[in-house]
Amino acid sequence: xxxxxxxxxxxxxxxxxxxxxxxxxxxxxxxxxxxxxxxxxxxxxxxxxxxxxxxxxxxxxxxxxxxxxxxxxxxxxxxxxxxxxxxxxxxxxxxxxxxxxxxxxxxxxxxxxxxxxxxxxxxxxxxxxxxxxxxxxxxxxxxxxxxxxxxxxxxxxxxxxxxxxxxxxxxxxxxxxxxxxxxxxxxxxxxxxxxxxxxxxxxxxxxxxxxxxx
Amino acid sequence: xxxxxxxxxxxxxxxxxxxxxxxxxxxxxxxxxxxxxxxxxxxxxxxxxxxxxxxxxxxxxxxxxxxxxxxxxxxxxxxxxxxxxxxxxxxxxxxxxxxxxxxxxxxxxxxxxxxxxxxxxxxxxxxxxxxxxxxxxxxxxxxxxxxxxxxxxxxxxxxxxxxxxxxxxxxxxxxxxxxxxxxxxxxxxxxxxxxxxxxx
Numbered sequence: 446x447x448x449x450x451x452x453x454x455x456x457x458x459x460x461x462x463x464x465x466x467x468x469x470x471x472x473x474x475x476x477x478x479x480x481x482x483x484x485x486x487x488x489x490x491x492x493x494x495x496x497x498x499x500x501x502x503x504x505x506x507x508x509x510x511x512x513x514x515x516x517x518x519x520x521x522x523x524x525x526x527x528x529x530x531x532x533x534x535x536x537x538x539x540x541x542x543x544x545x546x547x548x549x550x551x552x553x554x555x556x557x558x559x560x561x562x563x564x565x566x567x568x569x570x571x572x573x574x575x576x577x578x579x580x581x582x583x584x585x586x587x588x589x590x591x592x593x594x595x596x597x598x599x600x601x602x603x604x605x606x607x608x609x610x611x612x613x614x615x616x617x618x619x620x621x622x623x624x625x626x627x628x629x630x631x632x633x634x635x636x637x638x639x640x641x642x643x644x645x646x647x648x649x650x651x652x653x654x655x656x657x658x659x
Numbered sequence: 660x661x662x663x664x665x666x667x668x669x670x671x672x673x674x675x676x677x678x679x680x681x682x683x684x685x686x687x688x689x690x691x692x693x694x695x696x697x698x699x700x701x702x703x704x705x706x707x708x709x710x711x712x713x714x715x716x717x718x719x720x721x722x723x724x725x726x727x728x729x730x731x732x733x734x735x736x737x738x739x740x741x742x743x744x745x746x747x748x749x750x751x752x753x754x755x756x757x758x759x760x761x762x763x764x765x766x767x768x769x770x771x772x773x774x775x776x777x778x779x780x781x782x783x784x785x786x787x788x789x790x791x792x793x794x795x796x797x798x799x800x801x802x803x804x805x806x807x808x809x810x811x812x813x814x815x816x817x818x819x820x821x822x823x824x825x826x827x828x829x830x831x832x833x834x835x836x837x838x839x840x841x842x843x844x845x846x847x848x849x850x851x852x853x854x855x856x857x858x859x
Contacts, residue, residue, distance in 0.1 A: 455844040462819040463758040467768040474772035484776075488747060493851060494758065495751030495821045496805070503708035506716060510725045514703065514732050518696070520735040523815055536772040568767030592827065592837075620839065640827070 448480045450613035452608075457483065457596070463489030467569035472594040472614070472638035475534035479612040501650050534598075537636065540564065540573075545633055546599070549575070571640035578602075578635070581626045593639040600633030602626060682751035691739035702749070703732055710757045717765055717823045727764060731757045741777065746847035761823060804854035815840070 452460070452473055459465040460473045506556070531538050533545070540563050541549070551559035556577030565573055571592075580600065594616055601610040604623040609615060617623075622651050626634045683705070689698035707728050714724035734756050741751050759770035805813060819822045824832065830840045 453841070453845070454848045455826065455841040456847045458844050459819060462816075462823075463762055463770070464819050464825045466825065467772075468764075470770075471772045477774055489690075490750075490848065491755055491853060492747050492751045493805075493816070494820050495748050495754040497816070498706075498713055498754040498757065499750040500805075501709045501712045501716070501821065504712045504721075504724075506707045506711055506725060506728060511703070511707070512728060512731045512796050514707075515696070515700075517697070517729075517733060519732050523740060535775040539771065539775055566769045569769070570685055597663055618841075622723055626676060633815055 448482070448612040450487075450499075450609055450615060451480065452476060452483050452614055453616040454486070456616050457486045457639045458490050461487050461494060463494075466571060466640050467565050468571040468573040468638040469592070469640055470595050471536050471540070471563075471573055472596050472636050474536040475598075475636055476594075476596050476612065476614040478534040478536065513532055537563075537598075545547075546575070546577075549576060551575075571638065573636070573638045576633075576635045576637050578627050578633045580627050580629050584627075592641060593637070596636040598634045598636055600631040601628040602633055603628060679750040680750070684744035687739060687742050687744070687749050688750075690736065691742065692767050699736055706735075706750070706753050707732055712754070713757055713821065714761060714765070716821050717761055719765060723764075724841060727757070727760050730760055730764075734760075766823070788848065807854055809852045812843055812850060815843050815847055816851075819844070 449655065455472060456465065456469075460470055460477075465473060476587075477487055511561055531542070549561045551561050553559045559577040561575040561577075563573040575598075585604075594614055595609075596614045597609045597610060597611055601608060602625040603609070604625040606615070606617065608628075609625070683702065684701050686695075686698040690702065691697035710728045710731050711724045712768075712822075714727045715721065719727065728729050731753065735753060738756070742859065747750075755773065762768050762770040762820060805816070809815075818829050818832075819826075825843070826840050827837060830837045833840070
């Protein structure tokens with residue numbers, strides 16, 4: 446798989462630092478699971494985190510707590526790595542409980558457009574969903590709020606930025622306006638994450654607006 | 660904030676002893692393979708006070724911070740066999756454990772997506788050989804590089820890594836457009852990477 450469109454360095458940094466919200470982080474993690482280049486970039490950014498942690502001023506731990514930690518070591522079970530092998534990015538596979546795309550209960554939003562909402566933690570902002578868009582469709586011209594990510598999982602779309610196929614992620618500046626066209630052939634399935642509280646101005650909102658008047 | 664940055668800048672002028680990261684990797688090896696409590700104690704005494712500080716900088720009380728320190732250090736003990744020194748320094752690995760706990764417990768979000776990717780870090784997987792060799796050396800150079808970047812870029816790194824402030828809130832706090840914050844973050848990150856590459 447040749448990935449052309451990667452995560453922005455600012456997103457890599459936020460992801461590694463742990464400040465990126467859950468919805469965006471899941472989309473980023475799915476891309477990272479498919480992209481060795483971004484994986485290397487994340488490791489470098491995490492190394493920076495390690496160094497910054499190492500450099501923090503120290504605050505003494507109470508003797509009671511130190512003793513309690515050591516006393517509980519015997520009860521701590523050794524962790525084993527989870528072995529996951531699938532075409533589905535691992536973070537998505539977990540959220541879908543092992544189901545594949547065909548098994549999901551998609552909600553039809555408009556002719557050729559269906560969505561599947563993915564669960565997030567109670568504390569998480571924004572939303573995370575799968576979008577299924579029929580081949581040959583053209584999305585409306587839209588901009589980006591700067592806080593959204595779109596990862597292609599199946600099929601492809603083209604716009605003035607380029608061609609986005611499986612593994613490519615659109616991490617676009619807020620001033621990028623485009624109107625993607627879904628390639629002929631396969632239905633395009635994307636993982637779409639946004640931190641925005643409402644659908645206003647987001648890709649999905651603009652895509653569905655004329656159909657749903659939202 | 661300024662006092663913190665100055666203190667940090669002062670500290671970062673002192674180069675770290677290059678062998679220290681390797682020492683912690685060796686201690687981790689003893690914890691993983693011999694369940695060596697003395698080795699664990701040395702790791703605990705170095706990192707636990709830093710993890711406590713890390714949690715309190717995000718706003719945790721001393722009590723909660725110590726809860727999270729305990730959880731972090733128990734994870735270090737129980738996941739020790741998953742630590743691979745060729746992937747990064749022990750400090751990097753402990754940072755990721757503390758970061759994930761902070762997301763789960765202080766932000767009440769899930770950090771499971773990080774854990775989902777642990778398997779992808781297998782040393783044979785796409786990591787060029789020279790990169791693996793350079794890594795522990797690279798980790799010990801980060802502090803010096805940090806001292807060389809412009810203060811406004813360093814501030815963004817501290818806000819992100821230490822204070823756990825998201826981009827959009829940094830923009831609000833500094834009264835800057837999100838795009839400006841993002842381009843500063845890009846600059847900071849690229850500058851850091853470049854400094855590290857020059858060193859290597």
